[in-house]
Amino acid sequence: MRISTAQFYYQNSQRLTDKQSNVNDQMKYISSGKRVLTAKDDAVSFGTLTGYKSEIENIEKYQRNITIGENRNSLIETSFGNAERILQELKTTFIQANNGTLSDSDLQALADIIKDGQDQLLDIANTKDETGGFIFSGFQIDVQPFSLQPDNSVSYNGDSGQRQLQVAKNILVDTNIPGDYAFEKVKNNLGDFSPTYNSNTSGIGVNKAVIATPGSYDPATNPPGYTFNFSSATDLTVTDDNGVTVYSTATYVPGQTVAFNGVEVQLNGNPLPGDNFTLDAEEEISIFDTIKSAIEWVEAGQSPANSTQHNVEYGEILDQINAALNHTVTQRTEAGVRLKLIENQDNNHQDALLNLEQGRSNIEDLDFAKAISTFEQSQVALQAAQQTFVQIKGLTLFNYI
Structure with a gap:
């Protein structure tokens, strides 16, 4: 078989190139520390490795x-903890104000303390997160959620948006609480209605006013604004907002349940002729409205216009402060539950990540001892080929003459 010089050079050049390429590949494996770099290295392992990496990226x-969810909920939990403390101090101050020995100036000083507490609570309600967004404004993170009005009322400027983040494949966690839910939607301690006392000489008060039978409640036909009028201690007439009589009895007994239009009302105390009050629908009461009522009650001083009614309002305000405290504790607890959920899910991810990294390592990571041995063998083979080629290409027939 005849081999031309050109063919000889081509074949040897090709062989040297292959061996050099093999050495270069070995160097790439060693420098990267990985056994599988592309699908051609090991197609089956490369596909499995892609799955591992995808799961690791998701985790x-x-x-x-x-991390974001934990930071936000920790801030929420801390905020409600501070709010709980302030409300407890406000309650203590309000109880202190119900003391007949205090002067008007003493009561005004206590009212100022409650106002300071209101300012502190307002500051909490306008808390910002690490990005500068308001945590109690719903979706409108750039809008200050609460603002104090000249009459000591507080208005809410945010929305009811609930922001969430995905912390696992099928698990979402809340990262905020809308301000209306956090501070305005406190359950009315009396039920579904709040009273306005038009005339109260006996000191009667509403103990309960609830929609007991929702299927029978028809606010369109008999709208709330239910006025209770005692023409005598036993004669009671209840009219709706249209002036239509919805209940009437001449044998009222103190403490009995008055039922009409699916509504049940229970009073405490013994009514006197002329006692009159109106019930308006109000299922939830803002914490700030309760504080406003407390301020106004204390500022009424030692000689309120109606001391009997003043005492009734004291009990109702105190009960609603307790309801606000319970609401705040509930919100703080819910934030704590979310933090526990986040912690558990983080632990689950850590365990899964450890297993995935181990699986990835078993497939991808290089056996350095074996790789270096292979690299050295490839280098020796390349050097031998190079030396052989140099010696052979210098041979001619003149060497044998």
Whole structure:
């Protein structure tokens, strides 16, 4: 078989190139520390490795969300803890104000303390997170949620949006609480209605006013604004907002349940002729409205216009402060539950990540001892080929003459 010089050079050049390429590949494996770099290295392992990496990337995304969720809920939990403390101090001050020995100036000083507490609570309600967004404004994170009005009322400027982050494949966690839910939607301690006392000489008060039978409640036909009028201690007439009589009895007994239009009302105390009050629908009462009522009650001083009614209002305000405290504790507890959920999910991700990294390592990571041995063998083979080629290409027939 005849081999031309050109063919000889081509074949040897090709062989040297292959061996050099093999050495370069070995260097890439060693420098990267990985056994599988592309699908051609090991197609089956490369496909499995892609799955591992995809799961690891997902978990890393969830962990970033977990960090954000943990920070936000920790801030919420701390905020409600501070709000609980302020409300407890406000309650103590309000109880202190119900003391007949205090002067008007003493009561005004206590009212100022309650106002300071209102300012502190307002500051909490306008808390910002690490990004500068308001945590109690719903979706409108750039809008200050609460603002104090000249009459000591507080208005809410946010919305009811609930922001969430995904911390696992099927698990979402809240990262905020809308301000209306956090501070305005406190359950009315009396039920579904609040009284306005038009005339109260006996000191009667509403103990309960609830929609007991929702199917029978028809606010369109008999709208609330239910006025209770005692023409005598036993004669009671109840009219709706249209002036239509919805209940009437001449044998009222103190403490009995008055039922009409699906509504049940129970009073405490013994009514006197002329006692009159109106019930308006109000299922929830703002914490700030309760504080406003407390301020106004204390500022009424030692000689309120109607001392009997003043005493009735004291009990109702105190009960609603307790309801606000319970609401705040509930909100704080819910934030704590979310933090526990986040912690558990973080632990689950850590365990899963450890297993995935181990699986990835088993497939991808390089056996350095074996790789270096292979690399050295490839280098020796390349050097031998190079030396052989140099020696052979210098041979001619003149060497044998």
